[in-house]
Amino acid sequence: MRRATAVLPSEIKTSFPSLAKSNKGSGNAFADLNLPNAPELQFKSQLGLEIRCAIEAKGLTQSAAAKLVGTDQSRISKIVNYRTAEMSIDSLIRVLHALGYRIPVQVEPLHKVA
DSSP: OOOOOOOOHHHHHHHOHHHHTOOOOOSOHHHHTTOTTHHHHHHHHHHHHHHHHHHHHTTOOHHHHHHHHTSOHHHHHHHHTTOOTTSOHHHHHHHHHHTTOOOOOOOOOSSOOO
8 A cells, every 4th residue: 555645845846836826725625626527626625535434433334335325445445545536426326325424505695695
C-alpha cells in the first residue's frame, strides 16, 4: 500500500509556478484549475470521500464493500481513490445508500436576495 506524502510549499513553487502565485482559492479546486464541469467534479469528489469514510468506518475491505454494494472491487477502488469523473452522481449516491447512508438535499440561492 502506498503512503500519502505531503507536498511542501517549496515543491509547489517549482512544480506548479502558476498555482503558487495564487493566495486564495475559490473553495473548488476543480474551478481553480479551470476544469469543465467543476461543480460536478467537486460533488463527485465529496461523494467519493464520504464513501471512503463509510467503508473505513464499517471496517470493510474493498472486496467486502463491493459485495455489499453489488459491484466489483475495481469500481470501489476507483471511488476510494477519487477516480470518479466517469461515474454518474446517481451511481455514487446508490453506493452510499447500499452502505447504509442517505444524502439530505438542501437548496439555497447562489446570492442573497434583497
